[in-house]
Amino acid sequence: MQDLLTPLIALSPPSLVAVNSVTRETCAKTTGLRPLPYEAPTEPESETEGLLVEFAEQFSADVSAVTPEQRSTLMAAFGAEVLGIAALMFVADFGPRVSAGLTALGVPVREPEAWDNQTHPADALLNRFTSAVGALHGLDPLTTEIIRLRGATQHNCRLCTSLRETGALEAGGSEPLYAEIAQYEESSELSAAHKAALRYVDALIWTPSSLDDAAAGVLAHWSVDQAVEITLDVMRNATNKIAVALGGDEPRVADGVEHYRLGADGMPVFG
Template sequence: MSDASADRLARLVTLSSGDDRADTLIRLTCGRALSLPPLPSPVDPPDGHTDAEQILTAFAEQFSVDVTGISDNQRNRFIGAYGDNAFRVVVAIFVADLLPRVWAGCAALGLGKPGWTAEAVLDRDADPVAVVLGGFVPAVARMREVDAVTTEVVRLRGAEAHNCRLCKSLREGHALDAGGSEDLYSQIADFERAEGLTDAHKAALRYVDALVWSPSRIEPEVVDGMRKHFSGKQMLEITLDVMRNAANKIAVSMGADAPRVAEGTERYEVDEQGQTIFA
């Protein structure tokens, strides 16, 4: 298990929306929605909820269950309640939603629970947006144990699950150069019957679906498929890729996932620093 990966995940546990009550509600709500143990809470659950907190818990629950179900009205009410801090709060929801999934996946695969802690020691001064989008996301993108086509297939499955219009309109250049194509990617939607996808691709896609839709019930055959086709380092990378790709839930929840092109797709590349470079 990579110490660096464990450290990055442990760092995410410390991130805060800036409000202890909100952090507690977010973490408990996401854990309940996932049927998984929540991140540790900084304070006891409040006895009563303010109007803003009721809006927050409803938003966090929908974010976890199916982000595509967040309506314009729900989004506007959330932004109205949290104003300039709304984006930071959404990133705190992302962490509370995705970290339990990562730990569930790693535990099922026999990788332990990297970065797990039972204590809530929050860093209220740190900017969670910078730590997640500027630190964690590119760090995962720099991992190279998994081949480019498999990484792209995994990304596109997550893009479809969360209906991220931007993500669905993009194609990673290294994967295209390594054999990825629109014909191959079109088979992802019905991958079980696809002839162009390999058994390893299908194993990875079953695992993606499990983390997205049923993280508390990862079936033995899903685990067996991952272990058959991937090494421990590769399984960890795919797990973290699911979380990295799910950062699109932040944009989708805020209605900020418009594609960069009106029609077709746009090529981009992930450079050696893990940054996205558009053609």
């Protein structure tokens, strides 16, 4: 299951080797983690490297604070390639977090044996990875939804906070319960196991260089396989950082919330 990360680490589009190296170094420096390995670039430093560094730093530190000026500058510089670049930036940002989380859980991460120069980063991340993680069922639907909603608010994703998964509602989810997530430590409704999972979510998002206590807390309530699934769920949900960074997180409904069901293939199905 943890090997779902390996194909993302292997991504190295030939035209974006320099972008990959810059974002992997920058994001890791910002979070205080070891960067993912990358294929060494052969071309000299480009004039876009400075803006990439600035954007990647903000993307990693707090994506909700990306400014319209930063967004428009990135889009103007990279045009049609911007989604692929954002996907690579996300892997550069969240890959080390997940690797650190898995290490804290005592689970090894397998590094790639060769670079993937063919797969488009957005396809690898937003289609293949997210669906594979969504299809995992080691956690109950309510726990999965509680984890998702915490990540949605931490990244200030307007779309994600407007969605509710039907299976979780059928499993006992409700708006009063979900409101408890904001102040989960004081909640009398969320279980000790859910609180441990939420501490781990917060650690992956905000303090990824200090995960040991949160990881130990998760393992006190969940199996290793479930803890790995929680870790991958956090990464899957955090792909909302791409939408937030690029300004594409507008809700699909003007008021209230929209229901969807996570399909057997791990992809959302809207009614």
